[in-house]
Amino acid sequence: MQKRAFLSGAAALASAALWLISQPALAHAHLTSSEPADNAVVAASPQALILTFSEDVEPAFSGITLLGADKHSLVGDKAQQDAQQRNRLILALKTPLAAGDYQVKWHVLSVDGHKTQGSTRFRVK
Template sequence: MKCPITPALALAICLLSASGAFAHAHLAAETPSADDVIAGSPATLSLSFSEGLEVGLSGVTLKGADGQPIPTGAVSLAPGDNKQMSVPLNGPLAAGEYTVEWHALSKDGHTTHGSYQFTVRP
């Protein structure tokens, strides 16, 4: 028995399969920006996402040029914005290259992760 796929059925399949892709919390912007070279240390890292986050299951690890983690303050959401993570730094960063590794759990349960670098110059 042949099962014909009508244009309407094909459209429904595409829409249903695409809806999951839009539910993931993708990194939309960051401060300091990826590959940025900044003068002086930032006080916080700010990561903005495409979806609302479960902050308790999302996080950031900051690493120095040697690959060792640098202690930071607790991750929090920006006031009134469940799409923006804020990470206070415990102290000024020395000149050098840094890697931000992040993982995010969106409100609907999808996880994403990634990393980017920035450089602090003296």
């Protein structure tokens, strides 16, 4: 009986430790939505790229790069943080995009100090 209580205590401790380890991962800034949406086909060039994250981000250490089909950087890294929503980055497009495929690469530093990165893609018809 005593051994069994010990074992279930150890199991509870182990799962508590796992919980503690997995919690910070949930707090990382993950991309929750984007405009244009990932894999979207849009009829006309968007005026801006808008990325929304699960956590607030540090704009000084975050950026967005737009790549064309030839992988050359078209617009680099000058993303602005939304003044009202600190978990949102906006990259204004000064000139309309030609028809074609585009990749949006992003990297952010969330306010908890963790870096994450990823990419989305879209097509302009």
